[in-house]
Amino acid sequence: MDFNDASRTLPLHLPDWFDRIAAEYARMDAAYDAVAAHAGFTCSGCEDNCCRTRFRHHTLIEYAYLRQGLEGLAAGDRRRADADARRYQEALREAESQGASFRQWCPLNRDGRCILYAYRPMICRLHGLPHILHHPVRGLIRGTGCHVFEQAQRRVAPRPLDRSGIYQTLAGLEQTVRKATGFGAPVGMTIAEMILAMEGGIALGGRKRESIG
Numbered sequence: 012m013d014f015n016d017a018s019r020t021l022p023l024h025l026p027d028w029f030d031r032i033a034a035e036y037a038r039m040d041a042a043y044d045a046v047a048a049h050a051g052f053t054c055s056g057c058e059d060n061c062c063r064t065r066f067r068h069h070t071l072i073e074y075a076y077l078r079q080g081l082e083g084l085a086a087g088d089r090r091r092a093d094a095d096a097r098r099y100q101e102a103l104r105e106a107e108s109q110g111a112s113f114r115q116w117c118p119l120n121r122d123g124r125c126i127l128y129a130y131r132p133m134i135c136r137l138h139g140l141p142h143i144l145h146h147p148v149r150g151l152i153r154g155t156g157c158h159v160f161e162q163a164q165r166r167v168a169p170r171p172l173d174r175s176g177i178y179q180t181l182a183g184l185e186q187t188v189r190k191a192t193g194f195g196a197p198v199g200m201t202i203a204e205m206i207l208a209m210e211g212g213i214a215l216g217g218r219k220r221e222s223i224g
């Protein structure tokens with residue numbers, strides 16, 4: 012089964028999975044808020060908005076949940092998201108073919124705000140804060156915050172966000188979805204690719220397919 016097949020055959024309403032991913036996202040937001048508050052860090056008004064960073068997202072459950080949000084958009088918003096996603100992908104292909112850096116607004120961002128904020132994937136929720144991860148093979152992994160976080164002067168030493176439990180829970184949920192769908196291949200999609208996957212024509216990792224079906 013390829014991604015287009017998985018996208019077509021995934022039921023649109025998956026209340027059990029969606030309740031679970033929504034609960035996990037709420038835990039992520041709470042964990043983020045606690046670390047950000049401790050450090051006195053806020054993203055609001057950031058000129059170097061991370062919605063201009065090219066992220067790729069790697070779980071089918073996050074794609075399914077974002078698709079649920081896309082389904083609920085008004086027709087005009089959906090058309091604009093589709094058009095912006097096509098422009099984004101064209102610009103990304105061009106940049107990647109030239110080895111150039113890429114900074115472009117995510118097709119779901121309008122005037123600095125996410126139009127599917129409740130459905131945004133994990134990395135949109137966790138980016139920016141320093142973090143640690145207890146990896147089963149590689150041991151303790153540390154990551155820095157975004158450059159705005161790192162450059163700020165603060166009175167207390169920031170503590171890192173521990174992503175270990177977050178990743179474990181999401182991986183467990185992903186396994187459940189993979190088992191139910193029979194879809195085993197890796198996923199690595201930008202938000203633009205997720206939007207375009209709803210229409211067909213995007214394969215894993217955003218490579219355009221020659222034919223669909």
Ligand code: SF4
Nearest residue numbers: 062117119120125135
């Ligand atoms: S999905 Fe939303 S939060 Fe994530 S990059 Fe796009 S606009 Fe920003």
